[in-house]
Amino acid sequence: MNAAGFRLRTNDAVGHSTPEQLLEDALAAHRRGSIGDAKRLYASVLSVDPTNADAHGNLAIIAAQQGDLAAAERLFRQEIKLRPNYPAGYNNLGSVLQQQAKLDDAIAAHRHAIKLNPNYAEAFLALGNALKQQGKFEEAMGSYRSAIKARRDYAEAHNNVGVLLQMQGRLDQAASAYGEAIALRPGYAEANFNLGVVLHQEQEFDAAEAAYRQVISLSPGIAAVHNNLGAVLKDKGLLDQALAAFENAIDLKPDYAEALYNRGVVNAMYLTEAFRTAMAKYGNKPLTGEQIRWGFENLDLSAARLQELGFAEMLKPLKLSCSNHQGADQARVQQWDGKAWKVISDFYTADLSLLDPMVRETAAKYAAEKKITPRDCSKES
Numbered sequence: 001m002n003a004a005g006f007r008l009r010t011n012d013a014v015g016h017s018t019p020e021q022l023l024e025d026a027l028a029a030h031r032r033g034s035i036g037d038a039k040r041l042y043a044s045v046l047s048v049d050p051t052n053a054d055a056h057g058n059l060a061i062i063a064a065q066q067g068d069l070a071a072a073e074r075l076f077r078q079e080i081k082l083r084p085n086y087p088a089g090y091n092n093l094g095s096v097l098q099q100q101a102k103l104d105d106a107i108a109a110h111r112h113a114i115k116l117n118p119n120y121a122e123a124f125l126a127l128g129n130a131l132k133q134q135g136k137f138e139e140a141m142g143s144y145r146s147a148i149k150a151r152r153d154y155a156e157a158h159n160n161v162g163v164l165l166q167m168q169g170r171l172d173q174a175a176s177a178y179g180e181a182i183a184l185r186p187g188y189a190e191a192n193f194n195l196g197v198v199l200h201q202e203q204e205f206d207a208a209e210a211a212y213r214q215v216i217s218l219s220p221g222i223a224a225v226h227n228n229l230g231a232v233l234k235d236k237g238l239l240d241q242a243l244a245a246f247e248n249a250i251d252l253k254p255d256y257a258e259a260l261y262n263r264g265v266v267n268a269m270y271l272t273e274a275f276r277t278a279m280a281k282y283g284n285k286p287l288t289g290e291q292i293r294w295g296f297e298n299l300d301l302s303a304a305r306l307q308e309l310g311f312a313e314m315l316k317p318l319k320l321s322c323s324n325h326q327g328a329d330q331a332r333v334q335q336w337d338g339k340a341w342k343v344i345s346d347f348y349t350a351d352l353s354l355l356d357p358m359v360r361e362t363a364a365k366y367a368a369e370k371k372i373t374p375r376d377c378s379k380e381s
Contacts, residue, residue, distance in 0.1 A: 018048055019049040023042075023045050023055060026055070056082065057075070057092070059075050060075030060092065070100075073100070085116060087120050090123075091109070091120065091122060091126055093109045094106045094108075121154050124146040125143070125160065128147065132163075140164060154184075155180075155182075155188055155191065158177050158178075158180040174194075178195035178198065192212075192214045193225060196208045196232075212228055213229065223252040224256075226248040230245030269309060273301060275287065277296075278295025278298075279295075281294065296325075297320055297321055297325070298321070300318075300320075301318040303317050322375065322377035330349050
């Protein structure tokens with residue numbers, strides 16, 4: 001079975017005739033990833049022996065991998081015509097038909113593969129996927145469970161059982177199925193992602209975070225994982241970390257609407273409250289840039305106000321000023337316990353007697369280099 005899910009047909013009886021030797025050379029090229037050479041050699045086999053089922057089948061696999069589904073279908077059909085009792089040929093044909101949304105024909109092909117080999121786990125899985133696409137969820141579940149019965153260690157089948165259970169709202173059972181898949185293959189990114197979604201739905205925030213971080217360690221370039229991690233961190237009250245996760249999602253996929261939205265929700269509260277503060281001083285009218293700046297520099301989010309806004313679990317009270325644009329100087333420590341991140345401390349307060357002189361020195365150096373005249377906050381109200 002290759003990475004695309006197609007079974008590569010090998011030459012079962014190698015002799016010294018030209019077609020057989022050409023086929024061996026083609027298979028060797030195919031295995032080492034020299035696809036152009038493999039195609040040329042398979043075609044050479046067929047030029048000498050048009051009835052060579054191996055060459056038809058392996059050319060079909062290449063066509064499918066390259067996205068030429070019509071050619072792949074034609075070649076797989078030729079293969080099973082020449083070798084009508086070959087289960088993998090029917091299953092491969094079913095997979096190509098499924099990709100073309102020819103679901104009835106795909107289901108028939110997968111069923112024929114199972115008829116030829118009643119313990120064909122991959123065919124049961126593929127059949128379940130086609131039935132799921134048709135909305136026949138109970139039949140799909142039966143097919144996935146048959147795949148597991150045929151092969152107990154089939155991680156993909158356990159994962160797909162979890163997907164169906166999750167769709168039915170049976171979240172505890174879905175989490176168990178995903179856990180089975182992960183136990184069988186700890187590096188299974190898709191199952192870890194699906195588990196994270198279920199755990200988040202069940203408000204198991206620490207465990208959900210752990211699942212998403214596991215996916216990121218396995219496949220760091222998936223924007224949806226960073227976005228979902230951000231959502232969990234937001235629900236845990238770790239606002240700065242949530243924003244960083246949303247930014248990572250947007251960096252990976254700049255048009256990722258959901259991540260942009262989530263980042264906006266977090267920032268919108270700050271912006272709205274700054275506007276509200278400015279309007280309390282200047283009136284309910286369009287504000288100038290200077291007035292909006294005044295609103296930010298006089299933003300005072302007390303514990304009571306955060307509670308009223310629904311952010312009490314996310315933020316500590318925040319108060320900004322002309323001379324302090326940071327506002328918050330507290331942080332908590334988290335520790336990875338092997339399964340999840342756990343908060344292991346209260347909030348610590350930064351040592352501003354150490355940090356403030358460093359900040360002032362760096363700011364003064366930057367202002368001098370850029371010829372910027374620093375503001376004198378003592379003269380502003």
